[in-house]
Amino acid sequence: MQSSNAAVVVFSGGQDSTTCLAWACARWPRVVAVTVNYGQRHQIELTAAREVAKLAGVEQVTLPCDSFRALGGNALTGSEAVADSVRAETGLPNTFVPGRNLILITLAAAFAWQRGITEIVTGVCETDYSGYPDCRESTMTALQAALRAGMDAPFTIHTPLMHLGKADTVRMIRDLGKLDWLAHSHTCYRGERPPCGTCPACRLRAKGFAEAGIPDPLIA
Amino acid sequence: MQSSNAAVVVFSGGQDSTTCLAWACARWPRVVAVTVNYGQRHQIELTAAREVAKLAGVEQVTLPCDSFRALGGNALTGSEAVADSVRAETGLPNTFVPGRNLILITLAAAFAWQRGITEIVTGVCETDYSGYPDCRESTMTALQAALRAGMDAPFTIHTPLMHLGKADTVRMIRDLGKLDWLAHSHTCYRGERPPCGTCPACRLRAKGFAEAGIPDPLIA
Numbered sequence: 450m451q452s453s454n455a456a457v458v459v460f461s462g463g464q465d466s467t468t469c470l471a472w473a474c475a476r477w478p479r480v481v482a483v484t485v486n487y488g489q490r491h492q493i494e495l496t497a498a499r500e501v502a503k504l505a506g507v508e509q510v511t512l513p514c515d516s517f518r519a520l521g522g523n524a525l526t527g528s529e530a531v532a533d534s535v536r537a538e539t540g541l542p543n544t545f546v547p548g549r550n551l552i553l554i555t556l557a558a559a560f561a562w563q564r565g566i567t568e569i570v571t572g573v574c575e576t577d578y579s580g581y582p583d584c585r586e587s588t589m590t591a592l593q594a595a596l597r598a599g600m601d602a603p604f605t606i607h608t609p610l611m612h613l614g615k616a617d618t619v620r621m622i623r624d625l626g627k628l629d630w631l632a633h634s635h636t637c638y639r640g641e642r643p644p645c646g647t648c649p650a651c652r653l654r655a656k657g658f659a660e661a662g663i664p665d666p667l668i669a
Numbered sequence: 670m671q672s673s674n675a676a677v678v679v680f681s682g683g684q685d686s687t688t689c690l691a692w693a694c695a696r697w698p699r700v701v702a703v704t705v706n707y708g709q710r711h712q713i714e715l716t717a718a719r720e721v722a723k724l725a726g727v728e729q730v731t732l733p734c735d736s737f738r739a740l741g742g743n744a745l746t747g748s749e750a751v752a753d754s755v756r757a758e759t760g761l762p763n764t765f766v767p768g769r770n771l772i773l774i775t776l777a778a779a780f781a782w783q784r785g786i787t788e789i790v791t792g793v794c795e796t797d798y799s800g801y802p803d804c805r806e807s808t809m810t811a812l813q814a815a816l817r818a819g820m821d822a823p824f825t826i827h828t829p830l831m832h833l834g835k836a837d838t839v840r841m842i843r844d845l846g847k848l849d850w851l852a853h854s855h856t857c858y859r860g861e862r863p864p865c866g867t868c869p870a871c872r873l874r875a876k877g878f879a880e881a882g883i884p885d886p887l888i889a
Contacts, residue, residue, distance in 0.1 A: 520780060600768050
């Protein structure tokens with residue numbers, strides 16, 4: 450009962466996964482957005498995910514995962530104050546949850562398996578790598594092999610943003626005619642709406658829109 | 670700060686992972702038993718894990734994972750009555766959580782990463798495969814590659830039971846001088862102690878001890 454006319458999008462409600470959702474909706478007649486609630490510091494991220502999915506007219510499912518918070522020691526789920534600092538001992542940003550994307554994508558794949566869906570879409574991107582090894586293409590290739598073997602299903606992990614810069618990502622969703630979806634997507638590390646404009650995530654987003662010469666509908 | 674003198678054992682408190690714990694303790698001076706609380710139907714499994722770890726004198730850590738229960742539709746965490754039936758639509762036992770071992774081992778690896786440990790031990794076994802694709806050696810090889818790539822660390826997944834029958838597993842822990850640890854390990858699907866003796870898990874365990882010609886200390 451495997452279906453090649455459907456896809457699961459790993460969907461945080463941020464700019465990249467919103468762009469992936471638009472990409473998937475243009476490609477498959479049935480798309481399910483899977484959001485993992487791993488104790489994000491800001492619940493606004495989950496609200497954004499619901500809003501964008503509603504706008505897109507796709508089913509959105511939220512899966513809980515309380516493991517990351519227990520693993521602790523990171524800024525996205527913990528209480529560390531500065532999201533843009535770098536953990537001295539590893540050289541990785543302190544937003545790093547080791548293996549985070551491995552877990553998120555595997556959970557999405559388990560859900561997809563239950564629905565008979567084999568196409569998984571994720572917004573991981575090697576270009577603005579930021580020190581995250583779980584965003585690399587080589588990791589996705591290895592993970593795809595593990596998912597196929599471990600669930601005995603012909604999964605494909607699609608990574609439409611893998612080699613794009615932020616400006617290209619902005620152009621992609623514009624060309625897909627879904628720029629307005631980004632008015633609901635959340636990016637700000639500080640959880641502010643309108644966004645703070647000064648945190649690293651806001652700055653990266655602003656740079657992409659500026660380079661593309663397109664106004665950000667979240668701000669406009 | 671990676672340490673090759675330590676290992677993490679993916680530790681359920683059952684017969685196989687108890688045998689793995691004994692195997693690991695004979696091999697590394699420092700061993701941490703990582704138990705994932707994924708909403709096991711019987712809390713006795715978590716109690717058994719704590720008891721065996723205490724007997725072994727190793728640190729035991731319990732990580733929560735509420736994702737499996739949300740994914741639902743399985744006997745180990747759900748409310749389906751019959752643990753030994755087979756789900757008609759897949760031909761897999763209804764104790765199957767798709768990708769369960771992928772998640773459990775990835776969580777253990779994330780924990781290990783934080784401790785600078787690269788050696789992961791799991792009791793997965795291809796011999797009594799039971800229809801679980803996430804127990805196969807090919808899956809573990811693929812997962813090892815994904816963990817290495819995704820966390821940028823030289824993980825090795827050790828699977829000492831991979832090609833052993835249940836009788837061999839009993840002989841292994843006997844030869845390691847830790848047969849008494851099995852008096853505290855939990856196997857029964859029904860969560861009974863003393864074990865029911867009639868569920869598939871009890872029968873498989875009994876068969877192994879009988880073939881090895883060794884009495885089960887859990888029953889003796």
